[in-house]
Amino acid sequence: MFLKKIALAGTMSVLAGTAAYAGCGLTSGNVNILGNDFAAIQAVVAGATECAGDGVSVASNLTTEHRDFQVAALTANPAQYTSSIVANSSIVPLLNAGLIRSLDDLVAKHGQNLQPHQLITIDGKVMAVAFMANAQHLYYRSDILEAAGVEAPSSYAEVVAAAEKIRAAGLMDHPVALNTKTGWNLGEEFINMYMGTGAGFFKAGTAEVAINNASGVEALNMLKALTELSNPDFLTFDSNATAALWEGGQLAIATMWGSRGASILDDEGSTAEIVAATVLTGAPTLSGDKPASTLWWDGFTIATNISDEDAEATFVALVNGISDDVVMANNDKAVWLSSVYEPSAASAGVAATAAAGASPYPMLPYMGLLHTALGDELSDFLQGTESAAQALADVEAAYTTAAKEQGFL
Amino acid sequence: MRHRTFIWFILPSLAAMIIFIALPLVSVVTQSLHIEHQQVLVITENCGPFGCQQETSVDAAATAVLRAEKPLGRFNGLGTYFDRGHLASKEVSIAWANRASFRGFLSDLYNLPFYKALAFTLSYTFLVTPLVIMLGLLIALGVNRLTPALKGPTIFVSLLPMIVTPLIGSLILFWMIDAQGIIGKTLQWLLDDPVLSLKASPGLTWATLFVYGVWHSAPFAFIVFYAGLQTVNTDTLEAAQIDGATRFQQVRYVVIPHLMPLVVFIALIQLMDNFRVFEPIIGFSAQANATSLSYIIFNDLRGDVIRFNSAAATSLLTVLGVAILLTPVLIRTWRDFKRKVV
Numbered sequence: 162m163f164l165k166k167i168a169l170a171g172t173m174s175v176l177a178g179t180a181a182y183a184g185c186g187l188t189s190g191n192v193n194i195l196g197n198d199f200a201a202i203q204a205v206v207a208g209a210t211e212c213a214g215d216g217v218s219v220a221s222n223l224t225t226e227h228r229d230f231q232v233a234a235l236t237a238n239p240a241q242y243t244s245s246i247v248a249n250s251s252i253v254p255l256l257n258a259g260l261i262r263s264l265d266d267l268v269a270k271h272g273q274n275l276q277p278h279q280l281i282t283i284d285g286k287v288m289a290v291a292f293m294a295n296a297q298h299l300y301y302r303s304d305i306l307e308a309a310g311v312e313a314p315s316s317y318a319e320v321v322a323a324a325e326k327i328r329a330a331g332l333m334d335h336p337v338a339l340n341t342k343t344g345w346n347l348g349e350e351f352i353n354m355y356m357g358t359g360a361g362f363f364k365a366g367t368a369e370v371a372i373n374n375a376s377g378v379e380a381l382n383m384l385k386a387l388t389e390l391s392n393p394d395f396l397t398f399d400s401n402a403t404a405a406l407w408e409g410g411q412l413a414i415a416t417m418w419g420s421r422g423a424s425i426l427d428d429e430g431s432t433a434e435i436v437a438a439t440v441l442t443g444a445p446t447l448s449g450d451k452p453a454s455t456l457w458w459d460g461f462t463i464a465t466n467i468s469d470e471d472a473e474a475t476f477v478a479l480v481n482g483i484s485d486d487v488v489m490a491n492n493d494k495a496v497w498l499s500s501v502y503e504p505s506a507a508s509a510g511v512a513a514t515a516a517a518g519a520s521p522y523p524m525l526p527y528m529g530l531l532h533t534a535l536g537d538e539l540s541d542f543l544q545g546t547e548s549a550a551q552a553l554a555d556v557e558a559a560y561t562t563a564a565k566e567q568g569f570l
Numbered sequence: 571m572r573h574r575t576f577i578w579f580i581l582p583s584l585a586a587m588i589i590f591i592a593l594p595l596v597s598v599v600t601q602s603l604h605i606e607h608q609q610v611l612v613i614t615e616n617c618g619p620f621g622c623q624q625e626t627s628v629d630a631a632a633t634a635v636l637r638a639e640k641p642l643g644r645f646n647g648l649g650t651y652f653d654r655g656h657l658a659s660k661e662v663s664i665a666w667a668n669r670a671s672f673r674g675f676l677s678d679l680y681n682l683p684f685y686k687a688l689a690f691t692l693s694y695t696f697l698v699t700p701l702v703i704m705l706g707l708l709i710a711l712g713v714n715r716l717t718p719a720l721k722g723p724t725i726f727v728s729l730l731p732m733i734v735t736p737l738i739g740s741l742i743l744f745w746m747i748d749a750q751g752i753i754g755k756t757l758q759w760l761l762d763d764p765v766l767s768l769k770a771s772p773g774l775t776w777a778t779l780f781v782y783g784v785w786h787s788a789p790f791a792f793i794v795f796y797a798g799l800q801t802v803n804t805d806t807l808e809a810a811q812i813d814g815a816t817r818f819q820q821v822r823y824v825v826i827p828h829l830m831p832l833v834v835f836i837a838l839i840q841l842m843d844n845f846r847v848f849e850p851i852i853g854f855s856a857q858a859n860a861t862s863l864s865y866i867i868f869n870d871l872r873g874d875v876i877r878f879n880s881a882a883a884t885s886l887l888t889v890l891g892v893a894i895l896l897t898p899v900l901i902r903t904w905r906d907f908k909r910k911v912v
Contacts, residue, residue, distance in 0.1 A: 229872055249618075254874050257609070259630035283627060284614035291619050343858040345873070366613065366626065393770035394749065396858035456620050498619055521620045526609065526628045529874030537683065537869070540858040544772070547681075555681060558661075562654040566879055568606035568644075 185212035185481050190474020194221040194461075195231055196246030199420060201293055201495035202459070205246070209482035217474055227251075235260040240464040243475040248459050249522040250529060252281070252289055257526050261288055261462040267476040275480070279498050281460055291460035292483040293495040295420050296519060297340070297353055298454060298510035299445055304438040305332055305413040317357070317383050317445045317453060320414055324390040327413050336413035337390040338406055341543070342399040348536030349455075350416070354380040356520055357446055357453025368527045368569040370560045373553040381542060381549040383447060388543050396540055410435045416444070419514075422507035423493045441506065443513030452514050455522040458498070527569045534559040602650055602882035604643040607636040643879070650883040655866075657887070658682045684884070687861040688891075690776065694862070695844040695895070698783040702840055703833060705784060706791020711821065713792070714799050725796070732789035740782055740853025744769075747778060775859035782850050787843070791836050798832045799825070834899060841895050846888065863888045 194209065196202045206221045213219040222242070228251045234241040235255060245255065255261045263286040268275065272290070281289040299320070301313060309330045311323040320337065327336045340346040355362070358376035363369060388395050392406075404421050406412050408431035417425075422441055425431070444454030461479045463472050481487075488499045496508040504512055522528075534556045542552035564570040610632040616625045652659040665678035679685045713724050731739065746753045747768045758766045768774045802825055810820050826833075848864035851857060857865065863884060870881040 228874060229876075232876065250874050254876075257628040257630060257633065259634055278619045280617070281619075282615075282617040284612075284616070294619055342855065344869075368611070368626075392749075393765070393767045397769055397855040399855075458619050515620065521618060523625070524616055525626055526611070527875075533869070533873050533875075541681075544858070551681075558654055559683070563875075563877060563880070566605045566650065566653070566877060567875060568609040569611070 185217075185477050187212060187215075187217045187474050187477055189216035189470060190218075190478075191243065191471045192217065192219040192475045192478045193242045194219075194223075194244045194246065194475075194479070195227050195234060195242040196221070196223050196461075197227055197248075197459075198223040198225050200423065201420065201491065201497075202246055204487055204491040204494055205292065205461075205479070205482040207482070208484060208487035209478040212474075212478040212481050217478070219478055231255065232258060232260065235464045235466065238466040239468070240466040242464060243467050243471050244461050244463055244479060246459060246461050247289065248295075248457050249524050250457075250532070252460075252462065253524055253526055253529060255462060256283060256288065260465055262465045262472065263288060264290065264463060264476065267463070267473060271473075271477050271480055274484070276498065276500065279460070281458070289460040289462045290479070290483075291458040291498055293459045293497050294511055294515065295418060295457045295459065295496065296454050296511045296514045297349070297416050297418050297444060298452075298514045299414065299442050300407065300412075300417055300425070300510070301414045301440050301442065302412070302435070302438045303440050304434075305336070308332055313440070313442060314414065314445055315443075317354075317387070317447050320445055321383075321386050321390065324387075324414055328390065333411070333413055335390065335392040335411070337387050337415065338392065338395070338398060338403045338412050339384075339387060339416045340398060340400050340403055340418075341384075341388060341391070341395045342402070343396050343540045344536045345532065346399050346536070347396070347539055347543075348532040348534075350384060351380060351535050351539060352522070352532065353416075353444070353454045354384055354447060356455055357448065357451055359449055359451050362523065362528070362531060363525070368525075368564055370531060370557050370564075372531075373550065373557050377553045378549045379448065380453075381539070381552065384539075385543060396543065407431075407439075408435065419508065419511035420495060422510065423495075426507050441508075441510035443510060443517050444519065446517075450518070452517045452519040454514050454519045456515055456519050457522055459495075527564055527567070530563040530567065530569070531556075531560050534563065598882045598885055600642065601878055602886055603645060603647060605646045605650065605879050606643050607633065607640070608644075609633060610636075646879075650879055651887070654682065655880055656684050656883050658684060683861070683866060684863075684887075687863050687866050690860045691845060691847060691862045691891075693776065694780060694783060694847050695841060697780050698787065698844050699837060699840040701780075701784045702787045702791050703836055705788040706836070707795050707826075707829070709788065709792040710795035710799055711825075713796060725793075728792055729789045731785050732787070734786075736786060736849035737853050739786060740850045743778075743782060744854045769854070769856075772859035775854070775856050779847075779850050779854065779856060779860055782854070783844065783847065786850075787840060790839070794832055794836055795829060798829045802828050834903060838896065838899050841899070842892055845892050845895060863891065 192209065194206055196206065202223060206223060210219045227245070231245050231251065232254050235245060236258065245261070247255065265287050268280065268287050275290060279291050280287045281291055299314070305327060306313065306323065309323070309327045309332055311326050314320040314323050324336045327333055339350050341350055355372065355376060358379055360374065360376035362372055364371050400418055400421065403415055403417055404425060407415055407417070407425060410432065425439060426436055428436070444452040447453040463475055483499070485499065485501045488497045488501050492503055493505050493507050496502070496511045538555040538559055539552055541547040542549055561570065610629040611626050612629045613624055614627050615622055616627070651657055654661055661682055662679065665675055669675035669678070680689060709728055713721060713728065716724055745751050748754050749758070749767045754768060757768070758764055768778050806824050807820060810824050815823070846864050847862045848868065851860060851862055851865050867881045867884045867888070870877040870884065
């Protein structure tokens with residue numbers, strides 16, 4: 162009996178002792194994070210979950226469908242999630258509806274370790290804290306290029322020439338792939354290509370679209386040339402399909418997301434020969450010196466419709482989630498915006514694209530409507546049933562209808 | 571049954587239908603008649619990891635004030651129904667005025683998203699429905715003649731295509747019809763065409779979707795006809811056999827008239843279901859070649875900017891389409907009912 166009491170007292174004191182260290186310096190708060198589902202975000206949320214315990218609860222919902230319900234979830238009062246992990250495009254609907262709060266005071270209080278370029282400021286107010294960068298860039302197989310006798314391409318014209326040589330040499334029938342699945346992916350490929358021309362998407366200062374011009378036709382023609390060197394099913398290729406084709410050794414040159422780098426260069430899913438020959442390099446240019454790609458950041462935001470206590474707890478937890486320890490433990494999973502990040506082969510492409518002067522994806526409130534219109538209307542041109550000018554006219558008409566309905570025009 | 575008893579009896583399900591069907595329908599109709607408020611745009615300086623730039627953004631505070639005054643948005647009447655994303659009345663009349671030939675007009679019409687979706691939806695509905703009925707009847711007649719020992723397992727296997735979740739079934743078939751999948755490669759070998767791809771051409775994609783549709787829905791017709799076959803009047807059948815009728819004549823003159831009400835029933839259900847075709851398009855990633863009305867509703871509700879008003883208008887056009895399709899069947903049923911009552 163006496164021994165039992167000693168054992169019980171001993172256990173309680175040990176438990177009480179460990180509980181005192183949980184909480185990241187917080188005493189209470191409810192943290193609920195919504196975000197996309199890939200390795201880097203999972204690592205950040207795992208780091209944030211370390212703050213749980215002792216009055217602080219941390220939950221998360223990571224899903225690829227997050228952008229479809231983030232607006233509805235954060236409109237509720239109190240909001241269903243205290244934080245939404247967003248990128249350049251998915252922050253826009255939250256900004257438009259005033260669903261995320263300014264982080265100026267929280268950054269002043271808890272954000273001493275944050276770099277200035279991590280703070281996303283809109284009109285002078287910090288609205289998000291970015292922790293990683295991403296971009297679509299070029300992947301190529303050095304062994305196949307060598308066998309065909311071509312140099313590493315730095316412009317899309319060179320990509321087409323190299324692919325034609327690879328095909329002529331009989332090495333591969335469909336050496337090229339991009340993420341050209343009808344919908345968001347196809348829209349993104351056009352936007353990236355159009356960025357390479359340096360032209361703007363809209364008339365300055367207005368929401369009127371202006372892509373039916375020589376730059377638009379140039380971008381479309383290059384996309385068509387590239388798809389002619391791709392597998393005929395290219396309109397079903399999303400980023401999972403292209404990565405699978407790459408790991409299966411069926412591609413020689415591809416444009417894929419930088420965040421795929423770590424999983425393509427690891428020892429799973431492919432052969433050592435393919436992985437050893439895979440080179441990640443900056444996005445090619447189209448006409449001129451600007452890379453035909455867009456830069457993306459991923460960061461966290463804090464909802465407006467929650468208590469200040471929850472907001473503070475969420476901020477502290479997520480700052481913990483992007484702390485130096487987490488970055489160092491997950492170095493290869495993303496291009497982290499952190500001073501302790503060490504660039505590796507998996508990040509060479511994103512770094513090169515950023516260094517070459519690529520622009521970020523436009524954070525305009527009506528860009529999403531143009532993106533959807535592009536993704537829906539460009540398939541006909543790529544299948545050869547429509548001219549470039551007609552396709553661009555269709556895109557402009559579809560965008561204008563949507564913009565009028567949403568109140569931008 | 572007295573009226574009072576009847577009302578009390580159906581009150582729970584009536585209440586559920588009003589709350590979950592009628593009221594949401596009223597809400598959808600209201601949404602389809604409105605559009606968003608004019609957004610207040612301001613130029614602000616936005617800074618991020620890649621530098622600072624001057625960009626347009628929405629003045630959230632001003633927009634919130636507008637929304638608080640009138641939460642539904644601006645009243646647009648039937649404007650959304652006639653815009654380019656729906657019935658496109660202006661574009662259609664321009665295409666008709668400038669037409670070079672009727673075919674040219676049709677291809678201009680096909681360029682508009684609603685009519686493109688409508689074309690596939692109607693083709694799917696009018697091809698798959700009769701094929702499902704015929705195939706279901708054939709399978710039912712075949713299974714009915716099997717030895718009892720084999721009937722059980724055969725019925726189980728015949729029902730499987732309907733039991734498999736549409737999305738999973740179509741995804742598995744999507745992988746199999748790939749140029750490097752088992753069905754794709756076999757077709758290439760059979761047709762001696764090494765570059766044949768079922769996913770690349772619109773015609774072949776439509777054919778694949780129709781085949782999937784028939785394969786998925788035939789078990790429903792089969793099981794309904796199979797149940798009906800058990801109630802066929804054996805005296806009439808025997809009389810027909812004695813009179814020297816062939817198997818085909820027996821089926822045509824005895825079995826099929828007996829099963830007619832079931833044919834009407836299946837046709838009704840299939841017309842309603844096939845008009846709302848959606849999962850195969852997602853499962854087969856066929857959006858480039860085939861879109862349907864349900865797919866364009868789904869497309870409006872996805873993405874960064876969700877277009878509730880446009881989706882509501884397309885939904886109501888779909889409901890209208892189903893009502894138009896069902897009218898002949900309903901008139902026939904009404905006439906039969908009146909005849910029987912008299």
